[in-house]
Amino acid sequence: MAILEMTALRAVLPRDTRLLGLDPGSKTIGLALSDVSLMLATPFAQIPRQKLGLTAKALARIVADQDIGGLVIGLPLSMDGSAGPAAQAARDWTHAIAAALGLPAAMWDERLSSAAANRVLIGEMDLSRARRARLVDAMAASYMLQAALDASRGGTYPSTS
Numbered sequence: 001m002a003i004l005e006m007t008a009l010r011a012v013l014p015r016d017t018r019l020l021g022l023d024p025g026s027k028t029i030g031l032a033l034s035d036v037s038l039m040l041a042t043p044f045a046q047i048p049r050q051k052l053g054l055t056a057k058a059l060a061r062i063v064a065d066q067d068i069g070g071l072v073i074g075l076p077l078s079m080d081g082s083a084g085p086a087a088q089a090a091r092d093w094t095h096a097i098a099a100a101l102g103l104p105a106a107m108w109d110e111r112l113s114s115a116a117a118n119r120v121l122i123g124e125m126d127l128s129r130a131r132r133a134r135l136v137d138a139m140a141a142s143y144m145l146q147a148a149l150d151a152s153r154g155g156t157y158p159s160t161s
Contacts, residue, residue: 001098001105003091006152009070009106010038017069020062021145023110023137024049024074024093030137032145033066038153041145043138052093056100063101071103072148074110074141081109108148110140 004012013019021032021041031044044066047058062068073094076086091107098105 001095001103003094003098004104004106006072006106006108006148009072009104010152012104013038013069017067019070019072019145019149020044020059020066020068021141021148022059022071022073022097023141023144024090025137028137029055030139030141031062032138032142033068034145034149036067038149041142041149043142046137052096052100056097059097059101063103068103071098071101071105072145073097073105073107074144075107077109106148108144110144 009019016036018036019034019038019041021030021034023030023032027049028046029049030046032041033044034041045062047055049055050058071094073090075083075090077083094105094107
């Protein structure tokens with residue numbers, strides 16, 4: 001399945017469905033949901049990162065339960081905006097997971113999403129390290145998905161695919 005630009009993903013998204021934002025890490029995958037109007041992203045959950053088939057099975061349940069029509073997956077660019085080996089691995093994973101779920105997907109720059117989530121969880125919410133660890137991946141996914149929603153709504157955004 002092809003990786004689309006965000007505006008193209010919005011255009012093919014079935015009516016009254018949501019986007020699922022994924023922030024894949026080495027051990028867990030943070031999940032965020034958009035609303036059906038594609039205006040607001042909210043943290044949803046985090047799941048363990050497993051072999052592709054097991055991850056796809058866990059995500060398929062969420063896709064069905066939450067009326068998901070497309071995926072927005074974090075793209076780990078370098079701080080200078082270049083795409084290194086991690087970005088290529090993320091693209092490969094995006095193609096595989098989108099095909100396994102039968103959903104269109106877009107990728108979005110995830111630089112500093114975890115740092116922003118930690119800043120909120122530490123500074124504004126004053127959460128313990130253990131509590132932050134349970135929330136940071138979903139918050140980072142929400143931060144990334146919200147940026148993609150905001151930028152694609154305006155029509156201009158940096159290309160990441």
